[in-house]
Amino acid sequence: MKALTALTISLALTCLLAPVLAQCLSSATLTVSSRNGAYDSSLDWHNLDGIATLRSSHNRETASVYLTNFDLTGVDPEGLATHELGAGQGMLILGLNRQISGQEKVALAPGSYDFGKAQGAAAQTGSIRIRVPGGKIVSFDKSYTEGNFELTEITDSKLCGRFTLKDKFSEISGTFSVPRR
């Protein structure tokens, strides 16, 4: 009886929370922790800005979702990957890849992306990079990356998602709703 009650409550909570979890939030959240020697643990990730850039080639479409702890106004999105960071600034880059061999036109789609597999080993894969001041980069070891990433919505104007990912040295979690370019 107790088990049945618990199951009922669990299902009711799932039904109630599902629309909230699926909706595209208006802002982003991010927590980062890392023992990678490149990471500066004093970085503050509370005030976030973000943007996504998308590219297509013959059998794939990729997106780079940039979450930064500084204002991106006036920053060229095309140059973000090499944008020089000042003191206290940090940038999380989530690379998404949807690739289907033998198919001519492939578009990114909502759903789960596997950050533990190499591109091509699954249709939807991802990669993580955290850029910190001084030209230093925190990378993740794909072989040991666990967790989940879900692209919850993709429209002509924005990308939304949520993630909890970690490897042996670093851990990130958060949500995002960023304009696409």
Added chain:
Amino acid sequence: MTLNLEHDVFFLPRVTRNLGSNTSGINYGVLCVTPSMLYYLPKQIVSMKRLGILTDSYSVTQLKTADVDGRPLEDVVPLLAGSLDDMEELDHALEELAAATDGSWVLPTRAIERIDIGYFAQLTLFADNQKHRFAIGGKKHRQRAQEFFSRQLGLN
């Protein structure tokens, strides 16, 4: 602009990673250390059918996969360095290669706390409260390794 393996990274083919009590056989691999990550890739032939992927998500630089397919990794890494524009692209490509190659091993370069260059082909890295041993033949190569880590991390 392309990367120069001699100056920008520490790259060495025919390296063995010693896995403690693993005595099932010795396989040579390649060691590639960038300012961000250390990659040890066992020597295997790359199948680009599976690795139809060595592109950069940011700029979608498409490598000529036909040039890489079926070649040993020790040839592939220099090819990557010659084809890509910056270190971040090389890191991305190596990360994907390591994920797709069984037995690969990756470590954040800046997590390395100490190195020890031995007289008998040993390079030992101390990181995350563990020792990681590599067998590197040739005093010249061990000296190169020492110089690289010294320059990148200020280690002696």
